[in-house]
Amino acid sequence: MVMDTEKALFQAFTLPARKWHYIELLDTRRGREKLRGSLDHFHDLDPLFCWKVRPSQQNRAYILRFLESFGAPPVCHLVSSNSNLDGREMLLADALAHVVGSGYGTFISCIPGELAYFEGEEPNERYICRRELDAK
Secondary structure, three states: OHHHHHHHHHHHHEOHHHHHHHHHHOOOHHHHHHHHHHHHHOOOEOOOOEEEOOHHHOOHHHHHHHHHHOOOOOEEEEEEOOOOOOOOEEEHHHHHHHHOOOOOOEEEEEEOOOEEEEEOOOOOOEEEEEOOOOOO
């Protein structure tokens, strides 16, 4: 289930030319470590589905409300360059408390392949990723 969640994340929210590369990396421990290492300076978000959070709204409370307004459940899954966060299932509010402003590249998968949050290493590098799947 975790692998499916992570593959759905990269399939839905990365650039078409790069998504299969990331999905293949998830198949091996060494590949996954390489992928995690790339998250701090990750530049392959698909702009059709990921948009930057406005600087005035880049706080945990706003991001939590925004994700919840799109149906984010209380528990989420993390993929992170921070080994203390990577691979964990956490309450969304707790995950945001650990991630927002941390300086670690991290994806928070709320609804696999449909709703996520990404934060990179650089200040103000915070994105909401949303994709409505046709098969509902």
